Amino acid sequence: MADEFDEFAEAELTADEAALLENLPELSELGEARRKFLGQATAMGLGTFALNLLSQQEMFAALETPEGAMFAPVMEENAVKVTMKINGAEKVVTLDSRVTLLDALRERLELTGSKKGCDHGQCGACTVIVDGRRVLSCLTLTAQCEGKSVTTIEGLANGDQLHPMQAAFIKHDGFQCGYCTPGQICSAVALMSEAKNGEASYVSANLRTNAKTVKLSDDEIRERMSGNICRCGAYPNIVAAIQEVHSGRETAQTWSFYTPDEIATAENKEDEKDATV
Amino acid sequence: MRPFKFSSANDARNAVQTIAANTDAKFLAGGTNILDLMKEDVMRPTELVDVSRLNLTQIKSANGGLSLGALAKNTDTANHPLVRQNYPLLSQAILAGASQQIRNMATNGGNLLQRTRCSYFYDVAMPCNKREPGSGCGALEGINRMHAIFGWSEKCVAVYPSDMSIALVALDAVVKVQGANGAERSIPFADFHRLPGDNPEKDTNLIHGELITAIELPKNNFAGKSYYLKVRDRASYAFALVSVAAALEMNGSKIKQARIAIGGVAHKPWRALQAEKMLVGKEATEANFRQAAEAEMKNAKPLEHNKFKVELGNRGIVRALQMAMNGAV
Numbered sequence: 251m252a253d254e255f256d257e258f259a260e261a262e263l264t265a266d267e268a269a270l271l272e273n274l275p276e277l278s279e280l281g282e283a284r285r286k287f288l289g290q291a292t293a294m295g296l297g298t299f300a301l302n303l304l305s306q307q308e309m310f311a312a313l314e315t316p317e318g319a320m321f322a323p324v325m326e327e328n329a330v331k332v333t334m335k336i337n338g339a340e341k342v343v344t345l346d347s348r349v350t351l352l353d354a355l356r357e358r359l360e361l362t363g364s365k366k367g368c369d370h371g372q373c374g375a376c377t378v379i380v381d382g383r384r385v386l387s388c389l390t391l392t393a394q395c396e397g398k399s400v401t402t403i404e405g406l407a408n409g410d411q412l413h414p415m416q417a418a419f420i421k422h423d424g425f426q427c428g429y430c431t432p433g434q435i436c437s438a439v440a441l442m443s444e445a446k447n448g449e450a451s452y453v454s455a456n457l458r459t460n461a462k463t464v465k466l467s468d469d470e471i472r473e474r475m476s477g478n479i480c481r482c483g484a485y486p487n488i489v490a491a492i493q494e495v496h497s498g499r500e501t502a503q504t505w506s507f508y509t510p511d512e513i514a515t516a517e518n519k520e521d522e523k524d525a526t527v
Numbered sequence: 528m529r530p531f532k533f534s535s536a537n538d539a540r541n542a543v544q545t546i547a548a549n550t551d552a553k554f555l556a557g558g559t560n561i562l563d564l565m566k567e568d569v570m571r572p573t574e575l576v577d578v579s580r581l582n583l584t585q586i587k588s589a590n591g592g593l594s595l596g597a598l599a600k601n602t603d604t605a606n607h608p609l610v611r612q613n614y615p616l617l618s619q620a621i622l623a624g625a626s627q628q629i630r631n632m633a634t635n636g637g638n639l640l641q642r643t644r645c646s647y648f649y650d651v652a653m654p655c656n657k658r659e660p661g662s663g664c665g666a667l668e669g670i671n672r673m674h675a676i677f678g679w680s681e682k683c684v685a686v687y688p689s690d691m692s693i694a695l696v697a698l699d700a701v702v703k704v705q706g707a708n709g710a711e712r713s714i715p716f717a718d719f720h721r722l723p724g725d726n727p728e729k730d731t732n733l734i735h736g737e738l739i740t741a742i743e744l745p746k747n748n749f750a751g752k753s754y755y756l757k758v759r760d761r762a763s764y765a766f767a768l769v770s771v772a773a774a775l776e777m778n779g780s781k782i783k784q785a786r787i788a789i790g791g792v793a794h795k796p797w798r799a800l801q802a803e804k805m806l807v808g809k810e811a812t813e814a815n816f817r818q819a820a821e822a823e824m825k826n827a828k829p830l831e832h833n834k835f836k837v838e839l840g841n842r843g844i845v846r847a848l849q850m851a852m853n854g855a856v
Contacts, residue, residue, distance in 0.1 A: 327530040347533035347575075350562070370563050371629060383602070383631040389562050390632070393533045394555070394577055437628065444627070449606045452622040452763070457615045457856045458750065460608050476763035477626020 330393040336361065337405025343392065351395055352376045352387035355402060363403035363432045367479070374478035377433035378402050384440035386477075403432035406439060415439050418491035421503050426482030434478045438492045441466075441474050445496065466496050528565050532574040539583070539705055539738060542576050547707035547736030554578050554738060556598060557633040559625070560641050568651050569658055570642075579634065583740055586610065591746040597636030597703075597739040601691065602627070604635055614744055615856040616753035616774055620694035623757040626764050636739035639692055639702065639719065642730065643685035643794075644766055645674065656682045657727040664727075672832040673768070676840075677793040683727030684830060686791055687720060688766050693790035694755055695742065696798050697772040703741040704733065711740070720795035727794070749774035749786065754850035756843055757790075767791035769839045773847035775811065782806045785819075787848070789840060792827070799823040802844060811852050813845060820844035 328347040333340065336359060343358055352369075355361040355378070367375030369388045376388040379401040406413035415438050418424070425431040445464045450457055453473045454464065464470070471489050480488065494501050508516070536542035546552045552574035553561060564570040583598040586607045593614065595604055604610055605621035621630065624638075647653045647665035654663035666674050666684050674684040700716040720731050733739075753774035759765040770790035776783045785806040787799040802819040809815045820841045827837045850856075 328532050330533055347531060348528045370566065371559055374626065374628060377628055384628050385632050386559070386628045389559050389629075391533070391555070391558060391562065391575075391577075394535075394558065394579060396535070441627070449602070450611065450618065450622060451627075452619065452757075454622075457611050457618050460611055473763050474627055477628045 332392050332396050334392075334395045334397070335399040337401060345392060347391070347393050349392050350388055351378070351380075351390040351392050351400070354392040355387060355400075361402050361404050364436075365429055365432055367430065367433075372479070373430070373433075374437060375430050375433040377436045377478065379436055379440050382440075382443065384437050401436070403436055406435065413439065414495050415442070415491070418495050419488070422487045422491040422494065422501075423484070423505050424488040424491040425480070425484050430478060430480045430482075434475070434480065434488055437475060437478045438488075438495070441471075441492065442496060444474070466493070468493065471496075529568070529571050529573075531565075531572055533577065534574075535577040536581060539578070539581050539740065540709060542578050542581065543705055543707050543709075543736055543738050545574070545576050546738075549574050550735060552576060556637040557600070557629075559629050559633050560637070564642060564649075567649055569649060578738065583636075589743060593744045595635050595742045595744070597741055598634045601625075601630040601633045601635065601638055605630070613750050614694075614698060615750060616755055616772055617691070617694045617698065617744070619753075619755040619856055620690045620770075620772060623755055623767075623770070624690035635691070635742055638689050639695075639739065639742075640731065640733075641687075641689050644688050645685035646670070648685060657685060657723075660726070660728050667830070670832060671830040673766070673791075674830055674833055675793050676827040676829045676833060676836045677789075677797050678722040679794065679828070679830075680723045680725065680727070682725055683723035683794065685723070685727065685794060687730070687793065687795050688791075689796075690755070690757065690767065690770060690790060692716070692720070692796045693770055693788045694772045695744075696796035697774055697786040697788040698744055698747065698749070699786075701743045701745075702739055703743060704737045705740050706734065707736040713743075716742075716796070717798055723794045730794075747774075748776045751854055752777065752851045753786075754847050754855050756847040756850065758839060758843055769836055769843050771840075771843040771847035773844070773851045775806075775848065775851050777811070780810055782809050782811055785848075787819075787823070787844060789823075789844070792836060792840060799844065801826070806848075811848070813849065816845040816848045817841070819848075 326346045329344050330347050331342065331344045333342045341359060343354055345354060345358065352364055352366060355364050364378055364387055365375040366388065367373035371386050371389045376386055377384050378387045380398050406416060415435050419431065419435055445466050448461045448463055451470055451473045453469055468489050471492050490501065546554060551572055553572040555561060555575040555577045556579045561570060579598060581598055584596045586595050586599055586604060586609065588609065593609055601621050605618040611618050625633065643657065645666055647655045647669060648657050653665040656662060656664050664683055667681065671684055675686050696716045702714045702716060702719050703711060704714060705711050714732065718732060721729060755772050757767050757770040759767055767790050769792060772788045774786040785803045787802050789797040789799055802823040805819040805822050806815065824837050824840045829837055
C-alpha cells in the first residue's frame, strides 16, 4: 500500500512542484506521510494549493481548538474581540476580522441552525434577528456586532415549547427539505413585529397614511418574505403558516400522518400486488 | 476574502482621516454590497472603517424640506412618517429594492454607493474596465440584456442598480459630504453619479475619503401625485429591467411641472429632462404622456440584447405617470 503511494507521488510531481518541495525547509522535514499526502493531492490536481495548505498547517498547528468548535482556526489575522448576546446569553469571541456572523455562529458557537445557502445575501437561509431586526448573517461581520443582541432559530422556543411560528410551520407543512426553514421562521417572526409596528411594503396601499398596524394579505406576506427563497417550493404552506400566526385564526391542517390501520392497509395492498406479479 | 484591518469609528472626522490616509481603505456601513464584493474578490480593501455607529442617523425637517441622515437604515427611512407623508415616492422606491433583511441593514449613504450588478464586473475571470481598468468590457459584445441604453461608452455599458437613487434624482435631492480637511460640500444629486466615459472605475464624483453625512430633500408639491414603477424578471427581490420614478404637480387640469427619472438604463440615475419639459402646460392625457415618453426614449442606443428596454421605457413612463395622476400611492 505504502509503496503504491510512493510511486504515485514520484510519478505525479511536476518539476516545479519538486523544486518547490526542495526549497521549503518546513516541508522537507515532514517525512514520508506528508509526501504521500502530497502525492495524492497532486493526483487530484491540487499540488501547489496543497503545498500552501501544508505549510500553513505546519505553522499554525499549535493553535488550540476553542471549546465547542469543530476546527481550530487555521490562521487569525487582524483579530477582533467581540462581546454579543446570543439568544440571551453573553458570548465573547476573538476572531479574524473577516469572520461573518453566520460563520461565528456555526463554526465557533455551535449554533448550526442558521444555514449557509448562497453566502451572498440572495437566499435568506442565514436570516437571524439582531436588535429586533431580521438581517442576513452572511453579510454581517461579527466585528460589527459588538454589544448587539442576536436571536437565532435556536433561541425562539421556550424550552420544549415551540415558538408559535415554529408550531405553525409544522402544522402547515411549511417545508420539505428544511434547509431554508430556520431563515424562513426567523424572517416570519420579525415580520410579525414589523406588521404590528405599521411598517409598509412595496405592495402596501395608502403609503401616505401611517397605519398603526398592518393587516397582512397573502400578497403582503409574499412580498415581505421575498428575501427567503425555498427551492422545494413550499411557499403556499409557508404563507398559510404565517397567516395563521398573524391572524390568530386557527385554520385546518391539510395533511396528517398515516394511522397504524392505514399503514397496515397500505402494506396489505402492496403484498397483494406482489402476489399477483 | 482577503485580510483587512477593522476599526470602528466613533467620530466622523477621524473616520474620514483614516480613510484618506490609505487609498485602499473603505468605509463600512451596512456591508450588504461591499462584503459580497470582497467575498467575490472584486473589491480588495486592506482596511475597513465601520462608520455605522456614527451619529448620522437622524431624519428631520430642514429648510422647509427634509434631511436624511446618511447612516439611517433604508427601512427606517422608508417608514419615517415625514417621508411617507411628504415624499411617498422615496418610500416606495426604497421598498421596491432588495429584501426586508437587506433594507434593515443597508444605510442611505451606502445605498447611493452601490456598485453595478453587471455579471462581467462580478466575474473576476472576465474582462471589465470598471473592476480592472484597461482589461476591456465583456458585456459590450457579450450578454448585455441587463445593460445600458443611455450614456454608455465603449469602455463600459453597466447600469447603476439603486432604486432609492432614482427617486432621489427625481426629487432634486442634494448630497452632503464631509472631506478629509473637515470641509463640507453639497453635491446636487444629478451630479453625484457619473457616466462611464473613459473612467468607468469611477462610479461617483466623490473624492477618496469623503464621507456622505446626509441627503437633503427640498420642499415640493408632488406628494399627492407620484409613483415608482419597477419592472423586473420576477415580482420581488430582483433588480430592475427598467424602473420609472414619476411625479406631477398640477395647475387645474394642466401639468405645472413633472419629474421623471429612469432606472436600469444607464450608469447613473437617468433624469428624463426632455420628457419633463414636454409635459409642462399640457393636459395629463395618455397621448401626451406617450409623446413625452417617446421624445425621451428616441435617444436611446440599445445594445444587442436589450432593445426591449426602449419600448419598456416608453410604456413604463406612461404607466408611472398614469399611476401618479391617479394618486396611487
